[in-house]
Amino acid sequence: MRVDLNSDMGEGFGPWRMGDDSALLDIVTSANIACGFHAGDPDVMARVMRRAAETGVGIGAHPGFADLQGFGRRRMRMSSEELGNMVAYQLGAAQGIARSLGTTVRHLKLHGALSNMASESPEIARACYRAALRVDPDLTLVVLSATPMQTVAEELGAKWAGEIFADRAYNDDATLLDRGKPGAVLHDAAEVGRRMEAMIRAKAIITASGKHIPCKIDTICVHGDSADAVAMAGALRDHLTSAAIAVQRFD
Numbered sequence: 609m610r611v612d613l614n615s616d617m618g619e620g621f622g623p624w625r626m627g628d629d630s631a632l633l634d635i636v637t638s639a640n641i642a643c644g645f646h647a648g649d650p651d652v653m654a655r656v657m658r659r660a661a662e663t664g665v666g667i668g669a670h671p672g673f674a675d676l677q678g679f680g681r682r683r684m685r686m687s688s689e690e691l692g693n694m695v696a697y698q699l700g701a702a703q704g705i706a707r708s709l710g711t712t713v714r715h716l717k718l719h720g721a722l723s724n725m726a727s728e729s730p731e732i733a734r735a736c737y738r739a740a741l742r743v744d745p746d747l748t749l750v751v752l753s754a755t756p757m758q759t760v761a762e763e764l765g766a767k768w769a770g771e772i773f774a775d776r777a778y779n780d781d782a783t784l785l786d787r788g789k790p791g792a793v794l795h796d797a798a799e800v801g802r803r804m805e806a807m808i809r810a811k812a813i814i815t816a817s818g819k820h821i822p823c824k825i826d827t828i829c830v831h832g833d834s835a836d837a838v839a840m841a842g843a844l845r846d847h848l849t850s851a852a853i854a855v856q857r858f859d
Contacts, residue, residue, distance in 0.1 A: 612637050613636045619652075626647065633659050643671050643698035646673060646678075646680025654708070654709060660711075669699045680719050692739030696740065703743070733751075741764060746767070777794065782813055
């Protein structure tokens with residue numbers, strides 16, 4: 609058994625830093641790097657991509673809504689064309705920085721409210737993914753497993769990796785429990801490790817109610833913006849390794 613471990617990073621802006629990206633890059637195997645809309649800027653992107661390349665961590669674009677104040681976690685209403693242009697613009701920025709450093713963007717993962725909306729709406733997922741694939745047909749789409757994101761990726765014939773979240777609880781339709789609800793965000797590293805091992809062995813998402821939703825699990829996300837992100841990611845990796853589950857970059 610094996611699984612990729614990813615984290616959202618590069619979410620600082622100018623002199624202001626969020627999270628310890630450098631420490632996380634010694635633990636995770638894939639990095640989803642903010643592209644300047646919900647967080648990040650060219651210098652932050654370059655710094656994180658350079659370090660990711662040095663550590664052999666897979667580089668991904670992490671586009672979100674243009675909402676710095678709300679950190680991309682507030683829902684916005686946009687047309688399909690606007691959504692596609694927004695994703696293409698951010699992916700292009702990530703590719704430009706990566707190429708200037710002699711490396712490449714290998715995957716794309718939607719951020720925050722944009723991701724949540726795409727996990728509920730095939731139309732939104734299709735607008736985002738179709739635009740990304742027009743920029744780079746070989747891109748791997750990181751999708752929330754067992755949601756419309758996966759369905760659309762399959763319909764488009766794209767390469768995709770199924771993702772589950774280490775530190776978030778699930779609804780019975782495989783979407784994430786709203787952050788405003790009790791128990792939506794998990795903080796106990798030991799609990800998270802046991803939970804991820806159980807899902808990998810069951811080949812299923814285990815929801816807050818205990819329901820099992822069969823799915824493909826290629827990668828696990830640990831959010832990089834929390835104070836305990838590095839400790840959480842390290843403890844999870846140690847738990848998986850001790851359970852004979854190899855932590856490796858997805859193909």
